[in-house]
Amino acid sequence: MFFSNNRVSRKTLSSSGLVKSLASVAVTNVLIVLPIFAAVNSHAASSSESLAISKEQVIVATRRITETQYRNSIAAIFGNDIEINGLFEPEQRLELLLALGSSDLSISSAGFNQYFNMARGVASHFVNSENREHYFSCVPSNAKAADEKCASEVLSKYGKALFRRPLTEAELAPRLELANAGATQAKDFYRGMELAMIGLLSAPEFLFRLEVAEPDPENPDAYRLDGYTKAARLSHLFWDVSPDAELLRAAASGELHTEKGVKKQVKRLLKSPNLEAGTRAFFSDMLHLDRYATVTKDAQLYPKFSQTVANSAKEQTLKTVVHQLIENDGDYRDLLTMRTTFMNRPLAAVYKIPFLAEDGWTEYTFPKDSEQSGLLTQISLAGVFSHPGKSSPTLRGVGINEIFLCSPTPTPPANVDFSIINDTNNPNLKTSRLRLEAHAEDPACSGCHRMIDPLGMALERFDALAQPRLYENGELIDVTVNFLGTSFTGSRGLGEVLYENERVHSCLVRNVYAYGVGRAPTSKERNGFIKEQTAEFAKKGFRFSYLLNQIATSEKFFEVPESEIVAERLRARNVNLVAGDL
Amino acid sequence: MRIHFPHLTALVLGGACVAASNFAFAWQKGFVIEWYEPAFYYGAEEGISAPGTDCPAGTNPEMDWRKVLKTSYRTDADIDTILDPEKPQRAKVGGIRGPNKENVYQIPWAVPDPGLQEVTGDLAYGFNLDADESTGFNHIGIHGETGKKGIDNTYYKAIGCLKAWRGPTREGHHAKYVNDGMHNGRFTLVMLISGEGADWRNDSNVKVGFYQAKDKIVMDAVGKVASDYTFRINPSPGYESIVRARTRDGIVETIDPVDIHMRSIDRLPMHLRSGHLNFEIGEDGKLIGFVGGYRDIDSYFREWAAGGAIFELTMHINIPAYWYALQRWADGHYDPVSGRYTTISTAYRIYANPAIVVSPTATEALVAAALFEGNNEPDALAKAGFGRRRYVPVEPPQDVLPPQIKPRPEKIEQASR
Numbered sequence: 001m002f003f004s005n006n007r008v009s010r011k012t013l014s015s016s017g018l019v020k021s022l023a024s025v026a027v028t029n030v031l032i033v034l035p036i037f038a039a040v041n042s043h044a045a046s047s048s049e050s051l052a053i054s055k056e057q058v059i060v061a062t063r064r065i066t067e068t069q070y071r072n073s074i075a076a077i078f079g080n081d082i083e084i085n086g087l088f089e090p091e092q093r094l095e096l097l098l099a100l101g102s103s104d105l106s107i108s109s110a111g112f113n114q115y116f117n118m119a120r121g122v123a124s125h126f127v128n129s130e131n132r133e134h135y136f137s138c139v140p141s142n143a144k145a146a147d148e149k150c151a152s153e154v155l156s157k158y159g160k161a162l163f164r165r166p167l168t169e170a171e172l173a174p175r176l177e178l179a180n181a182g183a184t185q186a187k188d189f190y191r192g193m194e195l196a197m198i199g200l201l202s203a204p205e206f207l208f209r210l211e212v213a214e215p216d217p218e219n220p221d222a223y224r225l226d227g228y229t230k231a232a233r234l235s236h237l238f239w240d241v242s243p244d245a246e247l248l249r250a251a252a253s254g255e256l257h258t259e260k261g262v263k264k265q266v267k268r269l270l271k272s273p274n275l276e277a278g279t280r281a282f283f284s285d286m287l288h289l290d291r292y293a294t295v296t297k298d299a300q301l302y303p304k305f306s307q308t309v310a311n312s313a314k315e316q317t318l319k320t321v322v323h324q325l326i327e328n329d330g331d332y333r334d335l336l337t338m339r340t341t342f343m344n345r346p347l348a349a350v351y352k353i354p355f356l357a358e359d360g361w362t363e364y365t366f367p368k369d370s371e372q373s374g375l376l377t378q379i380s381l382a383g384v385f386s387h388p389g390k391s392s393p394t395l396r397g398v399g400i401n402e403i404f405l406c407s408p409t410p411t412p413p414a415n416v417d418f419s420i421i422n423d424t425n426n427p428n429l430k431t432s433r434l435r436l437e438a439h440a441e442d443p444a445c446s447g448c449h450r451m452i453d454p455l456g457m458a459l460e461r462f463d464a465l466a467q468p469r470l471y472e473n474g475e476l477i478d479v480t481v482n483f484l485g486t487s488f489t490g491s492r493g494l495g496e497v498l499y500e501n502e503r504v505h506s507c508l509v510r511n512v513y514a515y516g517v518g519r520a521p522t523s524k525e526r527n528g529f530i531k532e533q534t535a536e537f538a539k540k541g542f543r544f545s546y547l548l549n550q551i552a553t554s555e556k557f558f559e560v561p562e563s564e565i566v567a568e569r570l571r572a573r574n575v576n577l578v579a580g581d582l
Numbered sequence: 583m584r585i586h587f588p589h590l591t592a593l594v595l596g597g598a599c600v601a602a603s604n605f606a607f608a609w610q611k612g613f614v615i616e617w618y619e620p621a622f623y624y625g626a627e628e629g630i631s632a633p634g635t636d637c638p639a640g641t642n643p644e645m646d647w648r649k650v651l652k653t654s655y656r657t658d659a660d661i662d663t664i665l666d667p668e669k670p671q672r673a674k675v676g677g678i679r680g681p682n683k684e685n686v687y688q689i690p691w692a693v694p695d696p697g698l699q700e701v702t703g704d705l706a707y708g709f710n711l712d713a714d715e716s717t718g719f720n721h722i723g724i725h726g727e728t729g730k731k732g733i734d735n736t737y738y739k740a741i742g743c744l745k746a747w748r749g750p751t752r753e754g755h756h757a758k759y760v761n762d763g764m765h766n767g768r769f770t771l772v773m774l775i776s777g778e779g780a781d782w783r784n785d786s787n788v789k790v791g792f793y794q795a796k797d798k799i800v801m802d803a804v805g806k807v808a809s810d811y812t813f814r815i816n817p818s819p820g821y822e823s824i825v826r827a828r829t830r831d832g833i834v835e836t837i838d839p840v841d842i843h844m845r846s847i848d849r850l851p852m853h854l855r856s857g858h859l860n861f862e863i864g865e866d867g868k869l870i871g872f873v874g875g876y877r878d879i880d881s882y883f884r885e886w887a888a889g890g891a892i893f894e895l896t897m898h899i900n901i902p903a904y905w906y907a908l909q910r911w912a913d914g915h916y917d918p919v920s921g922r923y924t925t926i927s928t929a930y931r932i933y934a935n936p937a938i939v940v941s942p943t944a945t946e947a948l949v950a951a952a953l954f955e956g957n958n959e960p961d962a963l964a965k966a967g968f969g970r971r972r973y974v975p976v977e978p979p980q981d982v983l984p985p986q987i988k989p990r991p992e993k994i995e996q997a998s999r
Contacts, residue, residue: 297803299802299803299804300804302803303802303803303804303806303808304802304803304808304809304810305803306802306803345797345800345811345812346800346811348810348811348812348938349800349808349809349810349811349812350810352810352938353938354812354938354940354947355811355812355938355940355944356812356940356944356945356946356947357944358944
């Protein structure tokens, strides 16, 4: 029996093989790519021993930080005036969330090149003569020579913020050595510090969130997440950023191992204006807003679409979410039916409404009789889940299933005949609905389409750019739908059906949990923990802030993953497990 | 700011009839003008300057600067210096070419008429402004339809062979220049058409409002003016007007002559007296058509004279020649005191896209042309001295007019006769 309650038996995870394997994955992946990085970091991160894992500790997950986490962390640590220019590594959606894909990602050589250049930019800003007074808490005794004491003070401070925990002696020493060597060689203390800072910013301990488990003193046979890992989970869930000084203090003091300590921090995190950043990050992930990076429209058919419209539409969705869930502390379900949203001039043209403001953004409420229904009819869903040249009830159905019902759709078979669907000039099949119904007569297709299309059919009075329309090719669009025995009409009807659907509620709970802990819930968790949390969520009026609170203060949130999960992740990384590691 | 406009949005989306303020209206359509040019007919089959039925000799030749600058007080060396591209002086002294160093941009009659090739064809776009079918051109419509007679467009007659304007629809180089400027945000013109009837296509009580807008035009992904954008009216005395019209089978047209105030294509307020309009609104919601009327020849002249040598260079027009042509072909609003016609019949071609027109403060969507009535006083800016003092400080003395100028020109005879 390997498991003991929520904790993994110490016998299941030995630090000797596991840590070295993970460390080598992270470090060698980045070290092989740039000789210059090797030069800078040759002392600091040349071996697995550099990772600050004691023999008692184990790394239970590595999660590459996202672009927003990188940007937010740099801004939080160094200030908002640092410009970060670079292409971030593409993220990967796994089990419905990018957050789960991040647990499965490495960094390519090209990607590391980008991170390294960004690190150089930040480090250059850090030591710039105009800024150093702000960043450096000490002044070197001689600016043209090494000053180990001052270097140690500064590197310790910023290393802790970047690594989300204090640097160990083993981590600090080689970086100090580098700073000293650089200062001596360049006859410039700050040049040496710049090199050391590049090393910190390029280190796997910064670019990856290494989740560490340690022996549980209250249960010698079990593991628990260490305080710093807990702090990082909280800060990334609530604020999408590295832990602040207060969280790191709570981690160091052991407060995060107590229920009271966690609740105190959660309360603080919820009250902060930074909650908006965390909410934006979560819903960007859940609502697949990353698709904006690749969405295109046929310019001849949808000439209003532009990068400005795409950026605005993404922002519209996030503003709507933040307004409803954070500013109003409102009911999550209303996101599917509400008529209030935010507009700027380009979006107003797409939605064909007046833009009644001087400039920028303004709150706007659609009339009661409009077909607008919350996020469902925004460009982020109706427009993004469409083809470049035509709407697609199927794509929209897939989107709704995945985003709001947590129901992934299998990829279509390779030999599907799309000719009927694509023939938009067929005089007998003027609407998408008619073409899809004809297509779905094929028994090979009907099984999936029956589950997917009806949801999308309801949105057909919005074209591929989410512009309102009544007709397609001169034919009045029929938006009456029967979905698994439930009849409804149009986008408003769809919104109301989803509003009441318990799967929609539990899907959000599942996503918040999975996003926070970096893994999808097991079937056991879905049937137990997620159900319980969903019921609690309902009792609290489906308020997002309560959901964050209840998930983050649950024991499950800090639970050390079961050994099968760890083993699976390791296999996925082609890490050879040694007998005895598990 | 929280603003809710359910009823307005319904209207915008073609919804219900709503009464607002004390003006009853049943429908409204907003537009942003996306192309605006003189309604000149191009009689050649290719190019933009080939000889054609309109101008058998092609376009006017470009100005010979060496010739026009040659005066008693200039040597060839002086002219070389003025024309030296390394030391451009033309903008500064290009207009000083009267016999007594008069600036011909201010006193064009100081030099004899340099002459212009004028239109000799018989087809023109526009309106029968004087209700006399026996004078003027034969009509050609926006789709090339013909049949009507008596089209008054002597502005076309006067300068229709000018290189700047000549060319097929939307192809003349000056039209491209000014419309590009409009597309790039130099100015924005909007229209609001509203009616009282249940069927917008056939409504006897229609109002058409012309306004300037504060907001810039937005270009779409294929480089055309984007539809459905919102534009705030920019209150501009002299540049706006509301005129009565009707719709018949989807065509918006004036019944009786009206005064139309709008921005001219070249900047100044344009007052079209005894004017007409005729617009066609397509199923895609876009509008094409014409506005026309009699425009003050002084206003026409000042607009180009203000550009001076730069205009002469880019428009390939000799400014005094333009002044003489305007004098020659003025055909409206006879002034018994001066014994001259003071206006010239003209027409403009307009293309407009559907847009949403809102109040100047963007606090409400305008739902009828009459809901916003600015200062439509015809000469508001002229009375304020706008543009007058600099270019036409004195009336031309009759005795310096060359003999070929007819102080009371007969209206143009139909060219086909």
